[in-house]
Amino acid sequence: MSRREYEYLYSIYIIAGTAYARLTDIARSINVKPSTALEFLGKLEKKGFVEKRPRRGYKLTHEGLSRIQDFxxxxxxxxxxxxxxxxxxxxxxxxxxxxxxxxxxxxxxxxxxxxxxxxxxxxxxxxxxxxxxxxxxxxxxxxxx
Known part of the structure; x- marks a missing residue:
């Protein structure tokens, strides 16, 4: 995994733990535009590290949580x-x-x-x-x- 991928997973972990984090909060914590965060989170979702729910945001999957705990x-x-x-x-x-x-x-x-x-x-x-x-x-x- 790249440092950037870990940054996103860590951001979700710090913001929400095992709950859902909003896109705007994730983008703000990483200091990127929401559109940039949206694109990158889509890649993490395809890799199975995050789960997206409409109107709720992004949540770490079991694999994402395991990776961030290891990091x-x-x-x-x-x-x-x-x-x-x-x-x-x-x-x-x-x-x-x-x-x-x-x-x-x-x-x-x-x-x-x-x-x-x-x-x-x-x-x-x-x-x-x-x-x-x-x-x-x-x-x-x-x-x-």
Whole structure:
């Protein structure tokens, strides 16, 4: 997936969680025109990441939610590593993690997570979604509801 695709999925996730987000709200959060957002969301719908409902907006599908949770985990594990192991300021670590987080394979993220002791929060105090290296099936289900 591209960084832009993740931006759209993340926007929907932040605006509405597992509910529907309006096109205008999504466009505003990404700083694009509604027509641009409409076109891009159509592509995400064709890929099965979002579902569109007339007069309600866009909602993440199970696959879209899974992808964005994975993205959030990769980003927060990367920034936690940069802070704890390399001594970066949390703000700088967040910016740096954004430059490479989408390229980290799951096995690398899991090894970093293990090295860090399976942190539950990122340096900014946000929860890190559980991964295959550290959690029970029940814990994963809680994140995906």
């Amino acid at each position: 959030i985990r990769r980003h927060r594990i990367a920034e936690t590593f940069l802070v704890k192991e390399l001594g970066y300021d949390p703000g700088i670590a967040c910016r740096l993690a954004s430059e490479f987080d989408i390229y980290l394979p799951e096995d690398v993220v899991n090894r970093i997570c293990e090295k860090l002791g399976h942190p539950s929060m990122c340096p900014h105090g946000y929860p890190i979604p559980p991964g295959s290296c550290s959690c029970s099936t029940m814990e994963r289900k809680r994140w995906f509801q």
